[in-house]
Amino acid sequence: MGALPSLHWMAWTQPTALFFVGIGCCLIALTIAELRSPSLSRRGFLPLDTTRGDRFFISLLVAGFAHIAWVGLTDLPVWWMSVGVLGSTLLIMRNG
């Protein structure tokens, strides 16, 4: 048999592969950041105490639901919302 198991059954596409590689890189970066300077939970504009990881999770949830609303309610190009979500992620990570 081959050295690598076949990933054919997972039906990969380039956009989804890039998406998951991006998330994976973010998680690795967060892990390194937490080892270098551990974050303690603090209170920003969100109504709860959050650590860096909490804010990342909330950013992802916000991004997901923003895209759902965008796709469900409008016919505009989806990448407009993706750009908007980058802004909301930055805002939540810094001031959340």
Add this chain to the structure above:
Amino acid sequence: MSRSPIRDTRARRTTGRPENYNNAAWLGVLPVLLVVAFSAVIPLMTVVNYSVQDILDFDSRFFVGFDWFRETLRDARFIDALQRQLLFSGAVLALEIPLGIAVARGMPRNSAATSGLLILLAIPLLVPWNVVGTIWQIFARPDIGLLGVTVNSLGISYNYAADSTDAWITLLAMDVWHWTSLVALLAFAGLSAIPRANYDAATLDGASSWQIFRFVELPKLWGVLVIAILLRLMDSLMIYTEPFVLTGGGPGSSTTFLSQHLTTMAVGQFDLGPAAAFSLLYFLLNLLLCYLFYTSVVQRPDE
């Protein structure tokens, strides 16, 4: 040379963070992460891949972007099933949590009957879902079922297979029958942990039964109630077998919840792309509800 625990505490108080704080121990959960990746993350990734493609067979598939999401989000059947799902989960929580607490408060503590009652309460939890569905399907039948015949002979027209209100009432009664025990057992465990002295003090102060519940019992119960509500919320959001056996989603589609609708798409029609998009929306909804609920109760301002 070695730092005493007392000095550590002082350092934490003055600077707001322990000097030797370290997150490296978290790397110890990596093995668990690998297992979860194998059993959950990789399958979930596959669903994401399916959701952006039109899959005709194993070798011919086409990238369609967000089309399936757009289609699902504007599908009236999806929106209706979602509303029914939220209504059902809300009703389940509103019925089972107060009822479970009431049962737990009424149970004798430390008496000979206690263990017998606990076993009796646990019995419905041991019955498999499809058996519960079958029991109620027969029990509520208007022609031969004990409940159905009794209700009809009282002059109340009742037929869960023909009337959607009756179907809803039967489903909710079945869920209450099956799962209130879980809430009651958890609440009983929480109540048992309250020292006798707390009750005595409250009684001496002339507290009413409601005040004892509100100010002595509820604060101590909060932890187990969070678990009970979360378990019932997640379970009722995922409910499939019982309505499938009892009503099959009918009459019409009045008891077709999200999981039932999803199964029709994924297994019945084998529409992998739309079903994958549906599953992801379903998953994100459950994730959001559970996260919102969990954080809102874990981070209460008065703690």
